[in-house]
Amino acid sequence: SAPRALIQILIVGSQILGKALFEAGRQAVRNTKHRPEGVSSDVAGVSNAKTGSLTDKLTRDHRMTVDEAHLILNVKRGEPIEQVLKNYEHLFAVNSPSAATAESAPPTRGATKGPIYSHYVLSKVVRARERIEAEARILEETPPPAEPPKADAGKEQ
Numbered sequence: 455s456a457p458r459a460l461i462q463i464l465i466v467g468s469q470i471l472g473k474a475l476f477e478a479g480r481q482a483v484r485n486t487k488h489r490p491e492g493v494s495s496d497v498a499g500v501s502n503a504k505t506g507s508l509t510d511k512l513t514r515d516h517r518m519t520v521d522e523a524h525l526i527l528n529v530k531r532g533e534p535i536e537q538v539l540k541n542y543e544h545l546f547a548v549n550s551p552s553a554a555t556a557e558s559a560p561p562t563r564g565a566t567k568g569p570i571y572s573h574y575v576l577s578k579v580v581r582a583r584e585r586i587e588a589e590a591r592i593l594e595e596t597p598p599p600a601e602p603p604k605a606d607a608g609k610e611q
Contacts, residue, residue: 516585523582542583549576
């Protein structure tokens, strides 16, 4: 009766494995449908830009927040535009296709030669520069807010 016990073990094992795979599939479907409240696929916060302010309009147009643009170009807020452009030019040169093909070694036998640059990264670098420049333009065009009158100005002694 050893073959019978072996077949029973095989059947029970396959049932357990089948149930586990089925439950894993159901969990995967639940995970794809679940969206926690504070977390979204919109990392840049573009979906939160719903007001009519100029900053929110720029965020929607460029699909990137100012903070994300500063992180991409590795600059701090308030740094001069020259530093932003310097970092942009460096990142653009490093990630451009011409630099990638010039640095690549001749392909070895049997290896497929593909691009070693990322179009996605390059587009993020370009959009980050555009976003920071647009924000700087808006700040230049907008006059500084007038100082509110002092409380003591209305009183005469």
